Amino acid sequence: MAELFQVTTDPEIEPDDVHYHDSDSAYNDSLESESYRTSITSSVLNYKYHAYREGEYALPNDEEEQDRMDLLHHTYSLILDGEIHIAPIKNAQRVLIIGTGTGIWAVHFADPIQPKWVPPNCQFEIDDFESEWPYAHHFDYIHGRELAGSIHDFPRLCKQAFAHLRPAPYTKQVVSLVQEASAKFGKSMDNLDTWPAAMKEAGYTDVVCKIVKAPSSPWAKDPKQKEIGRFFQAHQVHSVPAYTNVLLSKILGWSKTEIDILNMHVLRESKNLEVHQYGKLYLIYGRKPL
Template identity: 35%
Template sequence: MTETSAEGQATTTASNAQPNVEVDTSYENDSSYGDELSSYTASLTSSVLDFRHENGRRYHKYRDGSYLLPNDESENDRMDMLHEIYLMVMHRRLYLAPIKKPQRVIDLATGTGIWAIDFADQHPQAQVIGCDLSPTQPTMVPPNVKFLVDDIESEWAYENDPFDYIHARSLSVSIRDFEKLMNQCYRSVKPGGWVEFQDWNGYPISEDGSLDGTALQRYYQEVYGAFETAGYEVAPGPKLEQWFKDAGFVNIHVEKFVIPYGVWPKDKHLKKVGAWFQAQAEANGFEALAMAALTRYKQWTKEEVIALSSQARADSRSRNIHTLFNFYVVYGQRPEN
């Protein structure tokens, strides 16, 4: 297995090793990095345009309740910020699989569609499909992109028209049965084709114990406990390799990237990533993740969710709490035969 070093480079390590991230003790003012990404405001022309409004946020209505995060403009802006974070972490790469001139590609749970659009620009010979429960993608897109409203946990119909490459990113807290989804990917990719999942271990860690007992730690315990009650997988990243093996993929490759929370790292690359990650959380990220899960499955009130989110947000700003997340990129190939 490989992981990134403190400088962001991939290095070979044991699968259970933790990154050693040095804390910046100079306390320099590095709280602002970059500008927010431009949000996509146009919606996909579709017959599925009804939405659920709840606790001041907007949610998808097609297959109502299948996905517990909002799909309003505030959330779309935050998702586009996360896209930039993934690019920074992966050194501007959209994918790691060794694909060559793919002709047919699908992006599962495409969200705002930004990955599919970027991929289509890089590969004009490919026909790219982005599918999602919410029709919130832009209409002004490259000619080789189309978006579909679909539930990827339902039965697929792609086996007779398989893909050269299947991509899925950040499906944590979105999928109940990853093993079924992985088997569907195997059946729907061409022999010799590649499947790539990029996903989180949702639970944060701290190498020095500074996260222990904090409101930030309690936030993730409470929120992810609600998602687990609802049947969702909250930490798919470290399990992806085994799911790829069980589905029958070969030539499996695993990389683990470390993403800090805030500007406390000494390493300038990680400091920049951490600043962006904190910025997306500040953009209503705490409430977005927690609101539906806690109010629908743990009977919290809106005010209680806001209070917990406020406490977690305060902890996230502290340079004395050194929070890290692990992000995994795993790809595998369907055998030629």
């Protein structure tokens, strides 16, 4: 079927990297060097027990221990019916594994085909996971296994992991809920893509639909997009409760407390420049023929 109207979409918005510190970038560059990725020197690891921060870990790391850990990995795989984790997460782009052991879990997560070589998207680093983490970016998933007996301060580790996790997309949840409620209310907010066809069917000619991407906070690199983001960020303080207070309470039956908590998370998320969210503005017009 041929399209009866013109649809154009803005290109992807390039995120700004100015909020990353130069020192962090230099550190990350050094971690990405070929020599760092491909070798773990004997000056750091001994054959029997850990030499890095010696005394911090009570178990050995010799060949027998590595065999035990690989066997345990297979045992966990049997317990979990072939899965390597149970977290309800899909399409994770950045993953941090603490206490990686032999690295077999990391390799299998990075490439489910389980190759014998280290996948290019898997990088090993030698560090103490109870020290301050040097990462400037956030992770979609942080995984640890067999950590009992190797942690001094578990509450601190939990807080550090929490600080380095990418926030759950509360804004996406609100959009989905508002769309659901508006549809039940009989005035859907999720049908803008059908409007050009409806205008064409009504008799309009030269129907044009231009989709403009507008960042919801000042995360974009382009100065104009950044300015737009600042205004949208300020706008959300009023728009989020305006959309949710009635639709979620009267249509979906949410309590005021539940709505207030969700709104708080959305507004907090809008201040996080690591979250590259944008809205799509549909600009649609047509001409009535003579």
